[in-house]
Amino acid sequence: MQKSRLSAKTSKPLVTAGLLLLFAYLIVQDFQKIQGKPRYPSASHFVLDQSKVASKAKTLTLNRLLPKSFDYLLSFSQKKEPLNISKFEEYFLYYQKVVEYLPGRADAQGMLGFCGYYLGKTRQAQSALEKAIAINPQFSGFYYNLGVIYFKQGRYAQAVEALKKAAMLPPKAALSYVLSSREIYAPFFIHEKDKVGFLKEQLRETSRQTYILLIQSYLHIKNFPQALVAAKDAIGLDFDEPATFYYDAGLALYGQGNYQGSLPFLKQSVELDTGLADGYYYLGQALKAQGEENLAAQMLRRGKKEHQLHPRPKPEDEIELRIF
Amino acid sequence: MTPKNQPNGPLILTLGIFVLCLIIGYQLSLRRPLWNDEIFSQFTVVDTQSYQDILFFKIKNREGNPCPLFYLIQKAVSDLWQYKFPLDWHYEWAIDEAGSQVIMRLSSNIFMSLSIALLFYFFTHYYSLVAGIYSLLVTLSSFMVWAYWAEARPYALWFFLTTSQLLLFLILLRSKNKETALWKGLMVTHWLLSFTLILSAIQITIISAVLYLYQKEKDWKKYFWLAGVPLGICSFYYFNSMFYGYSLVRPFQLILRNVSWQGLVLFLMYCGFLIGESKKAKSFEGKHFGIVLVLMLVAALAFLFVMSLKQGGPEFASLSERYLIYLTPVSVIAIVLFSLDLVKIYRRSSWMWTNIVITLVGLLLLRFLGAYMEVQGI
Numbered sequence: 001m002q003k004s005r006l007s008a009k010t011s012k013p014l015v016t017a018g019l020l021l022l023f024a025y026l027i028v029q030d031f032q033k034i035q036g037k038p039r040y041p042s043a044s045h046f047v048l049d050q051s052k053v054a055s056k057a058k059t060l061t062l063n064r065l066l067p068k069s070f071d072y073l074l075s076f077s078q079k080k081e082p083l084n085i086s087k088f089e090e091y092f093l094y095y096q097k098v099v100e101y102l103p104g105r106a107d108a109q110g111m112l113g114f115c116g117y118y119l120g121k122t123r124q125a126q127s128a129l130e131k132a133i134a135i136n137p138q139f140s141g142f143y144y145n146l147g148v149i150y151f152k153q154g155r156y157a158q159a160v161e162a163l164k165k166a167a168m169l170p171p172k173a174a175l176s177y178v179l180s181s182r183e184i185y186a187p188f189f190i191h192e193k194d195k196v197g198f199l200k201e202q203l204r205e206t207s208r209q210t211y212i213l214l215i216q217s218y219l220h221i222k223n224f225p226q227a228l229v230a231a232k233d234a235i236g237l238d239f240d241e242p243a244t245f246y247y248d249a250g251l252a253l254y255g256q257g258n259y260q261g262s263l264p265f266l267k268q269s270v271e272l273d274t275g276l277a278d279g280y281y282y283l284g285q286a287l288k289a290q291g292e293e294n295l296a297a298q299m300l301r302r303g304k305k306e307h308q309l310h311p312r313p314k315p316e317d318e319i320e321l322r323i324f
Numbered sequence: 325m326t327p328k329n330q331p332n333g334p335l336i337l338t339l340g341i342f343v344l345c346l347i348i349g350y351q352l353s354l355r356r357p358l359w360n361d362e363i364f365s366q367f368t369v370v371d372t373q374s375y376q377d378i379l380f381f382k383i384k385n386r387e388g389n390p391c392p393l394f395y396l397i398q399k400a401v402s403d404l405w406q407y408k409f410p411l412d413w414h415y416e417w418a419i420d421e422a423g424s425q426v427i428m429r430l431s432s433n434i435f436m437s438l439s440i441a442l443l444f445y446f447f448t449h450y451y452s453l454v455a456g457i458y459s460l461l462v463t464l465s466s467f468m469v470w471a472y473w474a475e476a477r478p479y480a481l482w483f484f485l486t487t488s489q490l491l492l493f494l495i496l497l498r499s500k501n502k503e504t505a506l507w508k509g510l511m512v513t514h515w516l517l518s519f520t521l522i523l524s525a526i527q528i529t530i531i532s533a534v535l536y537l538y539q540k541e542k543d544w545k546k547y548f549w550l551a552g553v554p555l556g557i558c559s560f561y562y563f564n565s566m567f568y569g570y571s572l573v574r575p576f577q578l579i580l581r582n583v584s585w586q587g588l589v590l591f592l593m594y595c596g597f598l599i600g601e602s603k604k605a606k607s608f609e610g611k612h613f614g615i616v617l618v619l620m621l622v623a624a625l626a627f628l629f630v631m632s633l634k635q636g637g638p639e640f641a642s643l644s645e646r647y648l649i650y651l652t653p654v655s656v657i658a659i660v661l662f663s664l665d666l667v668k669i670y671r672r673s674s675w676m677w678t679n680i681v682i683t684l685v686g687l688l689l690l691r692f693l694g695a696y697m698e699v700q701g702i
Contacts, residue, residue, distance in 0.1 A: 012675050015679065016675070016678055016679055016682065019679055019682050019683060019686070020682055022686075023682065023683075023685075023686030023687075023689070023690070026686070026690055027686070027689055027690060027693065030690065030693040030694070030697065031693070033697060034693070034696070034697060034700075062416070062417045063416040063417060063418075063419075066414055066415065066416055066417075067414075068414060069414075180388075182360055182361070182364050182415075183360055183415060183417060186364075186415060187414075187415050190368070190415075
């Protein structure tokens with residue numbers, strides 16, 4: 001009994017002393033952390049003001065490099081302005097600095113890729129777009145631009161991979177991403193009265209061009225069945241100027257030797273676009289294979305005439321990189 | 325001097341603290357350059373939209389949160405000072421403009437200072453001066469208070485309305501009579517909350533439900549005005565909002581930034597004592613608030629879970645701790661109430677009392693250091 005009282009007497013101060021020691025130890029640990037100042041890799045919201053772009057100097061540098069206007073870049077991407085290298089260099093420098101300070105910004109990496117490509121820095125552009133995809137694999141725009149670069153380099157199999165991903169990603173995710181990018185993408189749409197409407201239109205056009213290039217890439221590697229699937233998907237999506245997709249579907253069937261199957265698609269393509277010279281040409285060839293010589297000759301003549309009177313580039317030749 | 329003529333000590337001290345906080349907030353405003361989000365709101369909503377546009381969902385494509393109260397206040401402040409963002413903003417990442425920093429952040433500074441002063445007044449008036457000072461220290465050791473004190477965004481307003489809501493709730497629980505004025509005050513707070521943020525629906529639901537459980541008032545009409553209408557307003561703005569994709573990075577960190585690990589330790593300790601000393605359960609006054617705390621934490625976890633299912637946004641648009649800022653006043657009040665309970669219950673056992681005081685002081689110091697390190701990004 002006496003022993004237990006004694007142990008209670010001695011253990012109580014020990015517990016209190018233990019508590020004091022524990023807190024003293026934890027407090028000293030924190031002080032050491034403050035003195036050593038190792039920093040967290042990311043603090044979730046202080047994009048600027050505290051840890052990500054730590055110093056005021058960096059902010060000022062970004063402000064100084066910020067182009068006065070982004071209108072030119074938007075006009076260029078909409079083919080309203082010709083390529084102006086000195087302007088592109090200004091944008092390139094800015095985005096380069098942004099990714100240097102904020103390497104986790106996929107939107108800035110994407111824009112660096114966009115500008116780099118038009119300055120002839122293809123490898124750097126490609127690498128920036130790959131980084132953008134690694135950071136945000138949900139934005140179709142990065143895959144699209146990478147796909148365009150591969151296509152223009154003649155690397156069709158790689159173009160297919162990139163464009164397939166671009167086509168598969170939901171447009172809602174792209175819209176949400178562009179809207180949330182206040183520092184990088186906002187300057188391109190901030191003055192639009194109907195921002196969401198404008199962006200939806202832009203993203204839909206990107207999606208249409210994705211399908212055009214995807215089908216062409218399949219055709220180049222002679223994967224006609226997949227070209228047909230993609231063309232039918234595009235028809236189902238009800239894009240503007242659908243004649244090209246009917247033509248592509250017809251061509252994919254024609255490439256497989258299914259001349260009869262190609263006929264309705266090719267007919268539909270020339271009905272929707274009466275100036276589609278290649279449509280008439282392949283329609284003529286398919287009819288010829290079916291033994292309809294007279295009609296075939298008529299279509300071939302019409303195709304030749306359209307080609308001479310209204311020559312036009314192929315849709316895939318007009319496709320360029322896009323901002324989003 | 326008759327009691328009527330005696331100066332009201334707690335009130336004078338509260339006023340002093342409020343003024344001091346305003347000065348601190350002013351200094352904070354001057355030190356931090358305006359960052360993109362603040363300028364964006366001022367530039368695209370406050371300066372360019374009318375009061376009607378702000379009220380009737382015209383800002384939904386500009387701001388993720390279309391609830392109008394904060395923007396209406398900002399517009400009123402701007403009109404009062406005849407202020408418009410003076411620079412031609414070219415989407416600079418941050419801007420040093422002393423005048424704008426102070427005016428744009430004025431309302432946030434007032435709301436945060438009011439919150440701190442209110443908490444001090446409540447604990448001084450209903451408990452003791454020591455409790456008031458302790459509440460002040462606990463509030464000032466919160467990372468979120470320092471992070472959003474001077475920021476021209478709706479978070480300080482949300483913090484203030486949550487503080488008011490919780491204090492009114494506590495007073496209502498303490499009052500044995502059905503006090504109409506308090507009830508009306510809480511109703512107005514809920515309405516204001518619903519006009520501030522869609523997410524406030526969580527705390528409106530929880531407080532109304534707990535009140536229904538513990539208050540004598542069971543008239544459903546009163547609960548309709550207290551919870552039904554504000555929840556309707558929240559839903560209205562929810563269906564007129566634009567959902568942005570978010571990614572979820574370190575979700576528990578988001579809760580910890582609001583509650584702090586020291587707070588969690590204290591909550592667990594309190595639970596332990598409550599279970600261990602079940603005979604003294606009646607003396608644990610903070611236990612009703614404990615239910616609020618648990619429900620708020622569960623709601624925060626549920627919110628994070630839902631967001632994890634919906635996530636798909638970019639890394640930079642990761643879900644921020646500010647979307648859970650309502651947890652900060654909840655945890656501050658819980659820490660103070662629980663601490664007061666523990667100190668009171670063990671006042672007759674000098675050894676336990678000493679240990680509890682050592683623990684509370686130690687946790688408070690660590691909380692200050694933790695907040696300092698968070699603010700510094702260490």
